[in-house]
Amino acid sequence: MRIFSTGSEKREFTQEEADLLISMLPGFGGTSTTFASAKSIENSDVFTVINLLASDVASLDIDMTKNEIVQSNEVANLFNINPNGLYSGGTLKFIITANALLNGESFCEIIRGKNNKVIALYHLRNSQVVIKQDAETNYKLVYDVSDDKGKIRRIKPADILHFKFFTLDGIRGVSPLKSLKDDLSMQKDSKRFLANFFKNDTQTGGILKMKHGRLSKEARDKIKREWQESNAGVDNAHKVLVIDETFEYEPIEVDTEVLKLINASTFSTETIGKVYRIPRHKLGLETSNMSLAQANLDYLTSTLNSYLKVITNELNYKLSTDYKSKFQFDTSPFKTIDVETHTKLTLEKVDKGIISLDEARKRLGEEPRNDELGNKHFISLNYTTLDQIEEYQMLKAKGGGKSGQNGTKGTDDE
Known part of the structure; x- marks a missing residue:
């Protein structure tokens, strides 16, 4: 296999390929835990936050308004009902929101028919898309999209919806998970510690001494393995332990206050919620002193509205027909107090x-x-x-x- 190439040929690497190549360099130590977006939802707190925000966005309809009056619009109907033949509009909104929250950005291809009419919308996996600045078009952005067979299509920006909730250059989105690497690692290690503690029948470890003789490393490893198989685990809890006089077992005591601290700690949960701007009461960390209407309005204005604006801004930039017309989410469900009051206000x-x-x-x-x-x-x-x-x-x-x-x-x- 040839590693280095010569001549004028060029090879464009995706971010995943670049990270893999860097990890293969001599002396690269890496980090103790690598959190790819797909793996991150294995963390219950991350899953809760992503599912909460993506579900709330997916539950809201997108309207086209002209002079603040709602108009019938086919693009809005695609987003709300049937964007393509694979999934519903709610699923599309959930996918693009969840991907942008995890990966920092998400992509949606605009399929056009006759007279440039939008007829379908398809989500694109982040691994499919490579963003370039094309020299032939005065370094304007282009999107190279690859299919499962490796064939690449070049798509102009007008036919790609590119959603970025956080960006430093306006071109690529940055994942919030980058700021949570240490917190997620700490939380994962804490849960692993608790799991091992209970897996071993609350015995965090012990010392098995042989009174006579000297054991080789292989012999020690074998005795350790056989001891674990015979005595560890919930199935062996409270059973009789039998050893001969050549062995002496001494359990290692652990401070249970440390376990209580680990089990009761909500620091990582609070940090994850803070990064995504989720109110504490939404994560069940405290009871809100506000009424339901006030809590919903606070969540809408301080959290959800910023994500909704990113989506509608991209739609208005790529799909709005004139400056008087604009896409916007119908947020009335979060402003509804109760049926009687809602009817009266309407x-x-x-x-x-x-x-x-x-x-x-x-x-x-x-x-x-x-x-x-x-x-x-x-x-x-x-x-x-x-x-x-x-x-x-x-x-x-x-x-x-x-x-x-x-x-x-x-x-x-x-």
Whole structure:
């Protein structure tokens, strides 16, 4: 196998290949634990945080609004219902969110049909995508996407949705897990310590002494292995231990306060939640003093909204047709207090003309009318503008404010 190449040929390495090559260099010690994104969800705290955020994003619909009024839009329908023939819109939103939270970035290919119309959306695995700056296009970004057979397609940025929750250069996303390497290692080692403690029937170790004779390393290893097989484990708990007079067993005592400290420690859980900006009450670390409505609103504004904005900003950048139209998530489920209050607030917005009849029906779970009447905004006749009130007062002061029952102005002779 040739390691070094000569001549003008060039080879582009993915990040995974580069890391593997670096690890093969002489003197490379590496780290005690390597956390790839797929392995990280084996940690229960990481899984909880990723599942919480990705599920919440997936549960919200994406709307297309024009002048703050919701419009029917086929791209929004793709994201919400059927982006392709493989999975639903909720699954697509879950995938892109979870990948961006774990890997730092996620990719979605835009499939276009006739007249540049978007007809499908497909998630791309991070290992499939290599980002380059193409010299032929004045160093603009291009995306080289490889399939399972190794064939590479070059896709222009307009046909790739690239979601990055944290970035230092605007080109590549950075995984939050990089800041959690030591915390995850500490948590994993602590859990392994507890697992071994209980696996060995709460005996963390002991000394088996042979009173007479000297044993070789092979003999010691054999006795140790046979002792472990015969006496360790839950199945051997509280059974009679039989040894002859040539051996003496001395258990090593452990401070149970250390075990209590390890078992009760929530430091790593708090750190993982802090990195992803998850409130403590969402992780079950404390009881919130806020009401359910306040807690949901706090979670929406301080945590979830920042992730939603990243997604909609990319959609608006790549798929919005004009500056008046924009994609946005419908976050009303997190603003709903209870059914009675939600219904009351919705009807008040209809009465004041803030939302249309169809918007109100949608919020109340009813099928919209989808006609001219449903898109209209209603307002009471008792309301008027300040300038009209001033005009009415001026007319009244001049004696022209009298009117008959038929609505016409009266005269002084009447």
